[in-house]
Amino acid sequence: MTLLFIPGIRDESDFEINLNGPGAELDLAGLYLCPSSEDLQIKVKVKHNSGGCLSRQLFKGIVGGRARAGFDGLIYVAQDSQKTKAYQESHSILLSPEARAESRPQLEIYADDVECSHGATTGFLNLDELFYMRSRGIPEAEARRLQMLSFIAPVLSRLDESRQAAVLEQMNAFQL
C-alpha cells in the first residue's frame, strides 16, 4: 500500500493498521509533497496484535515554502506478539528556511522477542550532488528537480506508470 499526499493538502490523516493473524505482513509507503502552504499531519499506528508478523514502513516528504508536515508513527507490539518484526523509516527534505517537517517515531512494545527499528531524518538537498549535476550542464532548477526525484525514487518506483506520471505532474508545483 502506498499513500500519496499531494500539493494543496491541509489535513490530518489518521491510519490504524491491525495485524491480527499470525504471520501477517504489511508493506506500507507514503509520499507527501508540500510545496507552499500545506499543513499536513500524518498519523500512522501499526498494531502487531499477533505473533510472527512483519511490518515495513517508508515515508518520504518534500516540504517547501511555508508548508508544515508532521509524521507520527507508532509501532505497537502486544504482549503475546513474539517474533514480531517491525521497521519504520521517515525522511524529509526541506526546501526553504520557513518550511517545517517533524518526525515523531514511537515504539510501544510489550513482547520481549521482537526486532524493531525506526529511523527519521530531516535534511536539505545535497550541495555536492547539485554541483555535480550542474557541472554536467544541467541547469540548477532541473538539477533540483532531479535531486527530488532521486529522493522520492524508492516510493515512486512502487507505483504503476500512470500514477508515476501523475506524481511527476504534481512535482511541478515546487518552485525551483
Next chain:
Amino acid sequence: MENGILLQIKDLHAGIEGREILKGVNLTIRRGEIHAVMGPNGAGKSTLSAVLAGKPEYRVTSGSIEFAGHNLLEMTPEERSWAGIFLSFQYPVEIPGVSITNFMKTAVNARRKAAGEPELSAGAFLKLLKEKMAFVQMKPEFAKREVNVGFSGGEKKRNEIFQMAMIDPLFGILDETDSGLDVDALKIVAEGVNALKSPEKAFMIITHYQKLLEYIVPDVVHVLKDGLIVKTGGRDLADRIWQNGFEGIDE
C-alpha cells in the same frame, strides 16, 4: 583569443570558508595542449579545478579567468559546462534513484537546449550512449545502474571518463582521475583523453603521480605548491619530480 589561447588565468586568489588557498596563480593554456598540474597534498590542486568549474562554496577574491572569450568568473557551473568546461571529479557523487541513462539524457538534452538545438531522439541518444560506453569499456548493464551507487573506485572514474566522452568538452579537467586505478584502468582513462584530444581542445591533468603521464603525454607540466605555480616545464619535469619528489623543485 590571440595565439590560440583557450584558458588564461591571471593572479588568481581563491579559497573556501575565509581561508585563502590559491595565492596568485597564473596559467595559460593553448588549444591543442595537454597540461599536467602536479603538487603535494594541500597545494591547491583541487581548489583550482573547483574554481574553474564554478563550485559555489569557493570564493575568488581577486584575479581573472578568461575561457574561450568568456569571463568565466561571471558564469554559473552549468554555463561553464555549456561553454565547454568539463570536470572529472576526484570523488564522483552518488545519485540514488537516477540511472546513468536518465542522468546523461538530462545532461545531453539540457546542453542541446542551451545551444538552441532540438532534443536528441530516443534512438539517437541510445546509439550515442552505447557507443561511448563501449569506448570506455563500460559494461552495457551500467546504463541502468544508479549513478555511482555501489560502484568501485575504478568504476566511478570510468563513469567520469564516459561522461566526458558523451559531452566531448572543449576543456577537460581530470582531478586525480588516476588515483586508486590499476594500470588497465589508467590505460582506459588515457585512451579516452588521447581519443578526445584535437587541435581545438585542451586538457588539464591534475595528478600526484607520474604514471598516468606515461600514457597521456603532457605538453606542459606545472608544479603547484602552497597555492602558487612554482615551476613550469616540459614533460621531463614530471620525471624529475617522480625521481626526487617535490622538495627543492622551486629552488
